[in-house]
Amino acid sequence: MIEHRLNSLLALSLMITAGAAFSQSASxxxxxxxxxxxxxxxxxxxxxxxxxxxxxxxxxxxSAAGGSQSEVPVLTEAPPALIRFDGIAHRPQRSAVIxxxxxxxxxxxxxxxxxxxxxAGALVLTDQTGQRxxxxxxxxxxxxxxxxxxxxxxxxxxxxxx
Numbered sequence: 001m002i003e004h005r006l007n008s009l010l011a012l013s014l015m016i017t018a019g020a021a022f023s024q025s026a027s028x029x030x031x032x033x034x035x036x037x038x039x040x041x042x043x044x045x046x047x048x049x050x051x052x053x054x055x056x057x058x059x060x061x062x063s064a065a066g067g068s069q070s071e072v073p074v075l076t077e078a079p080p081a082l083i084r085f086d087g088i089a090h091r092p093q094r095s096a097v098i099x100x101x102x103x104x105x106x107x108x109x110x111x112x113x114x115x116x117x118x119x120a121g122a123l124v125l126t127d128q129t130g131q132r133x134x135x136x137x138x139x140x141x142x143x144x145x146x147x148x149x150x151x152x153x154x155x156x157x158x159x160x161x162x
Contacts, residue, residue: 084100085137
């Protein structure tokens with residue numbers, strides 16, 4: 001019986017100590033929320049600034065360079081031997097941005113002799129004959145051989161069994 005009372009007393013004292021510590025951390029958090037907007041760096045506070053940002057984001061990538069939306073951008077420099085599919089950035093209510101060889105291109109644009117399209121998270125390259133090549137992020141495409149290459153060799157990654 002005495003042991004039960006001691007355990008109850010110990011539990012009560014721990015709860016009181018924890019409550020005091022929590023209230024101190026809450027007041028410190030309240031003080032931390034009082035900030036100077038100048039310290040935040042690049043944030044936008046006014047509705048006008050937010051509207052301007054949204055308007056800029058809704059424009060095509062090449063509109064700053066004076067291109068129109070109906071034009072399909074085509075890279076004209078000599079093509080590299082390999083095309084590296086770096087990733088995709090999906091944008092709400094707009095075409096996706098496709099990253100190839102470190103460059104951003106809009107979906108449905110042309111890359112050398114291929115049309116670009118995103119399908120279920122993969123890049124689909126379609127040549128003039130209609131032949132399609134499906135690349136996952138991180139894969140390479142050898143344009144000379146028409147072959148898809150993995151950057152990680154087969155069986156290079158082992159999954160530990162639990």
